[in-house]
Amino acid sequence: MKVAVTGGIGSGKSYVCRLFEKRGVAIYDCDRAAKRIMATSEELQAALTEIIGKNVYFNGVLQKAVLASYLLESEEHAHKINSIVHPAVADDFIHSGYTWMECAILYSSGFDKLVDRVVCVTAPLETRVNRIIKRDGISREKALEWIARQMPQEEVMSRSDFIIENDGIQNLEIQVDRVCASLV
Numbered sequence: 001m002k003v004a005v006t007g008g009i010g011s012g013k014s015y016v017c018r019l020f021e022k023r024g025v026a027i028y029d030c031d032r033a034a035k036r037i038m039a040t041s042e043e044l045q046a047a048l049t050e051i052i053g054k055n056v057y058f059n060g061v062l063q064k065a066v067l068a069s070y071l072l073e074s075e076e077h078a079h080k081i082n083s084i085v086h087p088a089v090a091d092d093f094i095h096s097g098y099t100w101m102e103c104a105i106l107y108s109s110g111f112d113k114l115v116d117r118v119v120c121v122t123a124p125l126e127t128r129v130n131r132i133i134k135r136d137g138i139s140r141e142k143a144l145e146w147i148a149r150q151m152p153q154e155e156v157m158s159r160s161d162f163i164i165e166n167d168g169i170q171n172l173e174i175q176v177d178r179v180c181a182s183l184v
């Protein structure tokens with residue numbers, strides 16, 4: 001059975017994935033894979049350079065700030081980047097041998113079609129914003145911009161099979177054990 005762990009930025013997906021990993025589940029990280037492929041695929045590098053400009057790579061190294069600001073400029077920009085990067089990541093996952101993936105933008109990327117079950121990690125908006133500000137050192141406005149770029153949390157929840165509430169109050173270990181009892 002193939003499983004995705006999803007949830008919006010700052011919900012704590014990666015944090016929860018570490019708890020699944022502690023229980024022996026190996027998880028493919030879509031964010032990390034995207035960066036690896038953007039760093040190594042000449043085809044992707046050429047496509048990104050053509051769209052964004054030469055400054056998206058410096059000495060062959062992806063300039064994350066340049067890509068991030070291009071992505072946030074408009075829906076059209078995000079769509080252009082996603083349509084280059086996401087098929088490459090999907091193909092890489094299919095051939096990776098992993099059965100579980102962590103993906104922030106599961107439904108908008110179409111990656112939901114690659115899995116049988118979806119686990120959604122959620123947290124209150126303010127908690128997410130505060131986590132992002134602390135982790136990434138960005139402003140509240142920037143954190144809200146990223147959140148606005150992603151599918152509303154309620155919609156992701158309604159389309160998922162399991163919900164893990166990572167509000168810092170409810171016990172995470174118990175919730176993770178419950179999901180494992182069904183899926184592992």
Ligand SMILES: CC(C)(COP(=O)(O)OP(=O)(O)OC[C@H]1O[C@@H](n2cnc3c(N)ncnc32)[C@H](O)[C@@H]1O)[C@@H](O)C(=O)NCCC(=O)NCCS
Pocket residue numbers: 008009010030031032034035063064065067068071078081082085086089104105109146149150
């Ligand atoms: C913008 C980039 C450079 C920021 O890198 P950084 O190391 O700071 O953060 P990281 O990759 O861990 O992403 C953090 C979070 O940003 C959000 N995010 C990233 N890309 C996107 C996107 N295309 N659309 C919406 N949200 C996104 C997700 O919640 C993600 O988990 C990076 O996220 C990126 O290259 N994004 C484009 C490729 C992509 O779509 N990756 C998503 C998985 S396929």
Ligand SMILES: Nc1ncnc2c1ncn2[C@@H]1O[C@H](COP(=O)(O)OP(=O)(O)OP(=O)(O)O)[C@@H](O)[C@H]1O
Pocket residue numbers: 007008009010011012013014015016031104131132135166168172
């Ligand atoms: N239950 C928790 N207790 C303490 N810290 C937490 C908890 N959940 C998440 N965090 C912290 O909040 C920050 C954001 O969590 P995490 O990186 O897991 O989010 P994410 O959903 O994977 O975000 P992204 O979409 O950006 O990858 C991290 O610094 C993480 O350590």
